[in-house]
Amino acid sequence: MTVLPKLRDLEDATFSPFMEESLLFGAHDDPYPFLAELREKGPVLKADYRTVMGLGPDITFPADAPHYMLMSYEACSKALLTPSVFSNQSYMYNLGACFGRSVSTMDAPEHGRFRRIFQKVFLPQYVKEWGGSVVDPVVNELLETFIHEGKADLVNQFTLLYPFGVIYKQLDLPPEEGKIFHKLAVTQTLVSVMRDKGVEASDKLGEFFPRLIAQRRANPGDDLVSLLVQTEVDGEYLPEDVLVSFFRQLINAAGDTTYRGTSVLLANLLKHPDQMEALRQDRSLLPNAIEEALRFDGPVLEQSRWTTTDIDFFGTHIPAGSLIHVMAGSANRDPAKFDNPDVFDIRRPNANRHLSFSGGPHICIGQHLARVEMTRAINAILDRLPNLKADPDMPPAQLKGAMMRVPHHLHVTFDPS
Amino acid sequence: MPRLTFVEFDGQTREVDARLGETVMRSARNAGVEGIIAECGGSMTCLTCHCYVTLPESGSLPEPSANEQEMLDCVLEARENSRLSCQVVVTPELDGARFDIPQWQG
Numbered sequence: 301m302t303v304l305p306k307l308r309d310l311e312d313a314t315f316s317p318f319m320e321e322s323l324l325f326g327a328h329d330d331p332y333p334f335l336a337e338l339r340e341k342g343p344v345l346k347a348d349y350r351t352v353m354g355l356g357p358d359i360t361f362p363a364d365a366p367h368y369m370l371m372s373y374e375a376c377s378k379a380l381l382t383p384s385v386f387s388n389q390s391y392m393y394n395l396g397a398c399f400g401r402s403v404s405t406m407d408a409p410e411h412g413r414f415r416r417i418f419q420k421v422f423l424p425q426y427v428k429e430w431g432g433s434v435v436d437p438v439v440n441e442l443l444e445t446f447i448h449e450g451k452a453d454l455v456n457q458f459t460l461l462y463p464f465g466v467i468y469k470q471l472d473l474p475p476e477e478g479k480i481f482h483k484l485a486v487t488q489t490l491v492s493v494m495r496d497k498g499v500e501a502s503d504k505l506g507e508f509f510p511r512l513i514a515q516r517r518a519n520p521g522d523d524l525v526s527l528l529v530q531t532e533v534d535g536e537y538l539p540e541d542v543l544v545s546f547f548r549q550l551i552n553a554a555g556d557t558t559y560r561g562t563s564v565l566l567a568n569l570l571k572h573p574d575q576m577e578a579l580r581q582d583r584s585l586l587p588n589a590i591e592e593a594l595r596f597d598g599p600v601l602e603q604s605r606w607t608t609t610d611i612d613f614f615g616t617h618i619p620a621g622s623l624i625h626v627m628a629g630s631a632n633r634d635p636a637k638f639d640n641p642d643v644f645d646i647r648r649p650n651a652n653r654h655l656s657f658s659g660g661p662h663i664c665i666g667q668h669l670a671r672v673e674m675t676r677a678i679n680a681i682l683d684r685l686p687n688l689k690a691d692p693d694m695p696p697a698q699l700k701g702a703m704m705r706v707p708h709h710l711h712v713t714f715d716p717s
Numbered sequence: 718m719p720r721l722t723f724v725e726f727d728g729q730t731r732e733v734d735a736r737l738g739e740t741v742m743r744s745a746r747n748a749g750v751e752g753i754i755a756e757c758g759g760s761m762t763c764l765t766c767h768c769y770v771t772l773p774e775s776g777s778l779p780e781p782s783a784n785e786q787e788m789l790d791c792v793l794e795a796r797e798n799s800r801l802s803c804q805v806v807v808t809p810e811l812d813g814a815r816f817d818i819p820q821w822q823g
Binding site: 380381412423424425587650657661663665667 | 756757762788790
């Protein structure tokens with residue numbers, strides 16, 4: 301097969317998963333004061349994060365499983381580093397239902413075997429090359445669509461688009477196909493709140509990717525699909541179902557989080573013009589500024605785990621078979637770990653100790669790529685949009701969400717060129 | 718107990734009496750060496766426990782495994798004496814070794 305397969309759209313082509321997002325992630329302005337209140341009650345609480353935030357429960361979880369929230373940095377970090385007790389089986393229910401056999405749902409020893417293979421192509425050396433060959437062209441092309449206007453909504457005209465542009469380029473998908481891919485990929489995650497739609501989207505991606513894999517096996521290029529289908533470790537190729545789930549997950553894991561992370565950093569720089577100016581003058585501050593944005597308002601507030609045995613954990617007895625909410629959003633604001641945790645400070649010495657990329661064996665496989673993308677995007681914005689500031693005639697940026705965070709607009713002005 | 722010296726990028730030095738059989742990464746973490754982050758907890762996936770090892774004349778250290786070597790090919794600012802400290806086990810032959818920590822982990 302040499303022809304690129306076609307993706308089939310949803311039966312209801314007008315359905316927009318983007319409108320349903322608040323069902324899944326919430327629309328809270330600022331969950332942190334409430335998280336601080338909960339954290340003061342103790343490091344471990346018997347509660348379901350979705351429920352305490354007033355969201356509907358995740359319908360994929362077993363209804364009778366008890367829920368526990370980990371609030372302190374120490375408890376969160378300890379759980380992530382104890383995978384034999386705090387297992388990733390929790391993701392079998394939701395991610396497993398939409399992505400299939402994914403590295404995110406696996407535990408040792410199966411996890412390590414597959415992780416090592418995927419990891420190879422996401423290590424810093426490979427990723428650095430993508431910065432120039434993939435990320436820069438996407439970033440510059442987007443900036444050129446509005447750079448002459450002197451004003452923009454940096455979310456809808458930039459951050460919401462560039463990480464997905466990077467993925468389409470990495471997978472070598474035509475841009476029209478990319479849009480349907482994006483829609484299906486977001487729809488499949490709605491499985492936790494709208495099961496039928498989620499399953500339909502997951503099935504459609506499930507018929508597309510095996511064909512794409514076959515096409516790239518027959519005609520390998522230098523794209524990520526070709527690279528992964530040919531990658532082997534100890535003489536072993538990745539099984540097709542594991543590859544398919546990986547591609548299904550890419551949009552959410554690589555696109556959605558980077559869009560959110562970049563938007564959070566920009567929102568906070570616009571809110572603190574002195575720090576933006578310092579960064580513009582001294583770009584060596586950028587790596588730490590990225591870490592601080594991820595700490596201060598990391599896009600993913602909560603990670604889940606499943607207890608494999610009973611455990612006494614920070615003074616609370618947690619039975620086997622409990623759903624654990626590892627509250628990275630609370631750990632990242634824990635005053636026991638971070639001084640003045642509610643202050644955004646791009647010079648914070650330990651900003652990089654945040655748990656926004658998780659920790660332990662499942663730590664974000666794309667973290668190096670995320671940093672490269674954010675670095676390229678912010679540098680280009682600072683270089684090409686002089687005098688960048690929040691548009692005084694428009695409402696200021698407001699982050700939203702309880703599970704995942706993002707501002708839906710970033711209205712700015714700058715000197716046109 | 719073998720004595721190990723950790724030197725942070727800013728020059729701050731810490732001497733640690735390490736337990737035999739422990740990894741160098743854990744010895745550093747237990748002693749509060751900030752530059753050894755080890756965010757994956759020793760599963761050889763994150764590269765954030767990277768350091769440069771200098772052995773005393775009498776010292777010795779086994780070569781990195783194929784898997785560790787593959788990861789070392791990818792660290793930022795790799796050098797001849799780069800190691801992942803989560804893969805180095807404390808032995809009597811490590812007494813007096815010095816571990817310099819790079820500016821950026823990853």
